[in-house]
Amino acid sequence: MRYMMLIYSQENEAVTPEDMQAVAAAHGALMDETRRRGILSGADPLQASSTATVLRVQDGEALITDGPYAETKEQLAGYYILDCKDLDEALAWAAKIPTACAGMAGCVEIRPIREFPQRALVNA
Amino acid sequence: MHDHRATVESVFRQESGRIIAGLIRVSRSFDLAEEAMQDAFAAAVINWQADGVPANPAAWITATARRKLIDYARREQTRRNNEGQILYEYESRSCTIDEEMSRPFEDDRLSLIFTCCHPAINKQAQVALTLRTLGGLTTAEIARAFLLPEPTLAQRLVRAQRKIQQARIPYQVPDAGALPERLSAVQAVLYLVFNEGYSATSGDSLLRRELCAEAIRLARTLLELMPQNPENMALLGLMLLHDSRRDARSTADGQLLTLEEQDRSLWHQEQIAEGIALVERALGRRNFGPYQMQAAIAAVHAEARTAQETDWKQIAGLYVMLDRCQPSPVVSLNMAVAVAMSEGLDQGLAMIDSLGAGGELDSYHLYHAARADLLRRMGRNREALKNYQRGLALTTNAVELRYLRRRIAELAPSTATDSQDS
Numbered sequence: 001m002r003y004m005m006l007i008y009s010q011e012n013e014a015v016t017p018e019d020m021q022a023v024a025a026a027h028g029a030l031m032d033e034t035r036r037r038g039i040l041s042g043a044d045p046l047q048a049s050s051t052a053t054v055l056r057v058q059d060g061e062a063l064i065t066d067g068p069y070a071e072t073k074e075q076l077a078g079y080y081i082l083d084c085k086d087l088d089e090a091l092a093w094a095a096k097i098p099t100a101c102a103g104m105a106g107c108v109e110i111r112p113i114r115e116f117p118q119r120a121l122v123n124a
Numbered sequence: 125m126h127d128h129r130a131t132v133e134s135v136f137r138q139e140s141g142r143i144i145a146g147l148i149r150v151s152r153s154f155d156l157a158e159e160a161m162q163d164a165f166a167a168a169v170i171n172w173q174a175d176g177v178p179a180n181p182a183a184w185i186t187a188t189a190r191r192k193l194i195d196y197a198r199r200e201q202t203r204r205n206n207e208g209q210i211l212y213e214y215e216s217r218s219c220t221i222d223e224e225m226s227r228p229f230e231d232d233r234l235s236l237i238f239t240c241c242h243p244a245i246n247k248q249a250q251v252a253l254t255l256r257t258l259g260g261l262t263t264a265e266i267a268r269a270f271l272l273p274e275p276t277l278a279q280r281l282v283r284a285q286r287k288i289q290q291a292r293i294p295y296q297v298p299d300a301g302a303l304p305e306r307l308s309a310v311q312a313v314l315y316l317v318f319n320e321g322y323s324a325t326s327g328d329s330l331l332r333r334e335l336c337a338e339a340i341r342l343a344r345t346l347l348e349l350m351p352q353n354p355e356n357m358a359l360l361g362l363m364l365l366h367d368s369r370r371d372a373r374s375t376a377d378g379q380l381l382t383l384e385e386q387d388r389s390l391w392h393q394e395q396i397a398e399g400i401a402l403v404e405r406a407l408g409r410r411n412f413g414p415y416q417m418q419a420a421i422a423a424v425h426a427e428a429r430t431a432q433e434t435d436w437k438q439i440a441g442l443y444v445m446l447d448r449c450q451p452s453p454v455v456s457l458n459m460a461v462a463v464a465m466s467e468g469l470d471q472g473l474a475m476i477d478s479l480g481a482g483g484e485l486d487s488y489h490l491y492h493a494a495r496a497d498l499l500r501r502m503g504r505n506r507e508a509l510k511n512y513q514r515g516l517a518l519t520t521n522a523v524e525l526r527y528l529r530r531r532i533a534e535l536a537p538s539t540a541t542d543s544q545d546s
Contacts, residue, residue, distance in 0.1 A: 085294075086293065086294040
């Protein structure tokens with residue numbers, strides 16, 4: 001089953017190029033490893049939340065606002081989609097995802113991807 | 125005519141955890157497993173009345189529930205076919221259910237307990253799920269025991285079961301790397317169930333006692349499933365040693381009594397003997413952990429025929445070890461009390477004062493209560509009263525409120541003549 005791993009990090013504008021490089025290298029290594037195992041189904045970093053735009057269509061009208069959906073201390077910074085046999089495997093991979101930016105650790109939200117059609121025996 | 129309902133109920137009590145664990149394994153669904161088991165027990169009430177109780181009631185229930193599962197699979201199949209969805213080979217699946225069910229399923233309860241206590245499920249839901257599946261308690265019983273509205277608890281259970289299914293929380297014993305951490309999560313859930321029954325005095329007292337008994341039963345099961353683990357031994361021992369004092373620890377009107385005040389002839393010696401034996405066996409493994417230290421402390425108390433005979437020196441040493449593996453303000457305070465009782469009240473008070481020197485404990489009611497207890501023993505009643513009052517202002521726990529109020533009431537008249545404190 002595929003799990004989406006949403007990376008939430010603090011956005012630090014004072015981050016040094018060395019730190020950035022270290023984080024990028026760690027992501028590169030993880031992507032290589034998961035690709036080699038054939039479980040990487042996607043992974044990308046996102047631009048800072050200051051580049052985000054929210055669109056809401058109400059009564060056929062598009063309402064466009066500046067900024068991310070929620071102003072939180074930690075912002076969505078990137079994602080992985082990995083194919084894992086169960087949540088424990090997903091957790092083990094998620095633990096390897098670097099979330100820190102200049103020493104400020106973030107977190108990873110793990111969400112199972114809803115697959116269609118449901119292949120379970122029951123429980124439609 | 126003899127009503128077989130009682131027999132069915134006792135089979136349910138004894139075997140439902142084992143049966144449902146196997147049904148969940150083959151159906152991969154808490155809902156279906158529960159439905160199948162309930163249907164099977166309902167069928168038992170009718171069938172056993174007519175045909176008599178079978179030689180192996182649990183096997184009868186399992187076989188009946190298994191047939192129900194196959195029926196459900198067929199029913200689902202039909203539904204899917206009618207909806208024009210992709211065909212599944214239900215026949216082969218039915219076969220698998222049969223084969224899998226006939227495999228020995230000793231370990232199913234262990235897998236189930238790790239699923240129910242998975243850290244991805246919220247703690248209260250872990251507790252409810254464990255009691256519901258392994259303990260065989262009804263949603264209504266659990267709701268009453270935890271003083272929750274039944275719909276709230278039911279919803280919590282549904283949400284947790286859905287998460288297990290949809291996030292695919294595994295149904296297995298975790299691998300060696302994750303095992304220690306996950307096992308301590310299981311132990312924590314069982315101890316929480318016990319404490320829920322043991323420490324609160326509000327609510328249905330019969331149900332609370334039932335909760336303690338259930339926790340002991342589950343701890344026994346855990347030990348049976350992982351018999352080499354010293355913390356499992358200690359957890360069961362700890363529960364038995366606490367539970368042995370159940371008839372002595374409160375007055376008829378529900379006032380909690382301290383160990384010192386309890387009538388020790390009311391302590392249940394059988395449980396104490398079993399508890400102490402478990403503690404000794406666990407400590408013999410020389411692989412210490414927090415439950416062993418707590419159980420050992422409870423054992424030292426249990427061994428003292430009178431409060432005066434308590435080996436406080438040994439207790440102080442055990443608290444030092446407990447503080448090393450599981451440091452917390454409660455442990456530090458208890459350690460100071462044990463030092464006060466073994467080395468002298470002055471030393472104990474000095475220790476408490478140095479703990480409080482940083483100011484972090486100022487808002488902690490037990491700090492003031494512990495300090496008050498020592499001051500009272502030293503005869504410094506006015507100071508003691510002040511500390512009890514400070515503790516009283518900080519606590520919301522009904523049991524502790526009553527205890528502190530009692531102490532305050534005892535001290536209030538005597539402080540007028542107290543000369544030591546100026």
